[in-house]
Amino acid sequence: MTLRHDKRARSANPTSIHDCAKSGDIVGVRNKLQENPSLLNYPNDTPVIVSFRLFALTQLAQTPLHFSAGCGHVEIVKLLLDWQGTEKVELEAKNVFGDTPLHMAAKNGCSIAAKVLLDHGAFVEAKCDIGMTPLHLAVWHSLSEENCLIVKTLLEYNADCSVKDNDGMTPLDYLSKAPESKKLWELFHCHIEAQRMRRAKEEYNEMKEKMTELEEALTNLVGLYELKLQLRKWAKGMLLDEMRRALGLKIAARKLPHMAFLGNPGTGKTMVARILGRLLHMVGILPTDKVTEVQRTDLVGEFVGHTGPKTRRKIKEAEGGILFVDEAYRLIPMQKADDKDYGLEALEEIMSVMDSGKVVVIFAGYSEPMKRVISSNEGFCRRVTKFFFFSDFSSEExxxxxxxxxxxxxxxxxxxxxxxxPLCTVDAISNLIERGTTEKQRKDMNGGLIDPLLVNARENLDLRLDFDCTDADELLTITHEDLEAGLWSLSQ
Incomplete structure (x- = not known):
């Protein structure tokens, strides 16, 4: 905090305003400020001993607000806080010991002065040079004077009971040295319980918002009922864990859920991985929501010594999020070639970091070929705890x-x-897809059928419209005819 020491202030006998603030002379304080407004934040030059061993002296450096707050002169505190001038009072000004005016009020039990300071924005967690907050000093005062009012005031403004000073002591630690002080113990107990309930309510509201966000994301997933149920279970469990911790309950941290997504292309594996990334980040399991998508060519090198570093770079890139290994079965060839295949080395590199807690790994691929990956490493099923099967989509889906x-x-x-x-209902489009595609086409493409179908349908819309069409609705509406033509183009 920078204090102003100009020539006018020095020549105006600055100790007199401090004497007035200390003695409660509000008229004297007002007169001094009217004569010289720069005295508002001026530090006094009263010497104080800071080392008995060396008998070292320094200036106490307390402002008028320090004195009036520490002596409980509330009207003077208000006068200084509300002073109408070019210079504003410094609420967090520190004396030679690092005490703010709120520290001074707390150590002397001036609860009303402390309340006025707090109402004007004083920082309740301010620390002095030895790391003590006003609540630390208030506990000391209450223990010596058997008066809990200053502690009660600070707790009403949500002073933190768990802040540690430079000796590693919290206000409660100092209180534990005086177990006979029942009033203080009861006061802290009620405050901590109220704080827990408040935090639980805040966590509950946040939890509802996050679950709503998850549900909105899941509405864009068609089918996959088992997987969506599991995602809801995870989300709710992890959010409840947040609330448990907010209530001060000690519970074990959840292990990162490594998974295998098994199914044909186009069944939504990549989309689900991205939603899962947002979910795990949303509930605090992962620090980011990024999903790093890799295939064999991103991991496996062509020569000896290349695969390890190449795979580790991708793992490092994925840290804090999800590493999505697509077509993971390609890491383990069906038949061993004459030369050494390095896919197994890449898989072993990935397996080696799955217990680190730094990344979630999802292996994805066809169900049958993925059995090669599962059987290639005896630790696979120990680390990969969830297997999800992505069924082929029906025409309706x-x-x-x-x-x-x-x-x-x-x-x-x-x-x-x-x-x-409007005539393009789900039932109408379902019947169209059922008639216009074979079962093999649907199985091979699944959701991958939709994008080219819509693009083809739009092209058909453009083809059948005349240039003289000015109806905005007609220009933007894809009809059953367009979809049928788009599907025919796709099948060709």
């Missing part, structure tokens, strides 16, 4: 996906602003 995709297009998307004709 594909129709639901089409509706959702068109509804939530990004601004840079080719289909942004377009909509479906």
């Amino acid at each position: 594909l129709a639901q996906i089409l509706h959702l995709k068109l509804k939530y297009q990004e601004e840079d998307s080719l289909l942004y602003g377009f909509k479906l004709h």
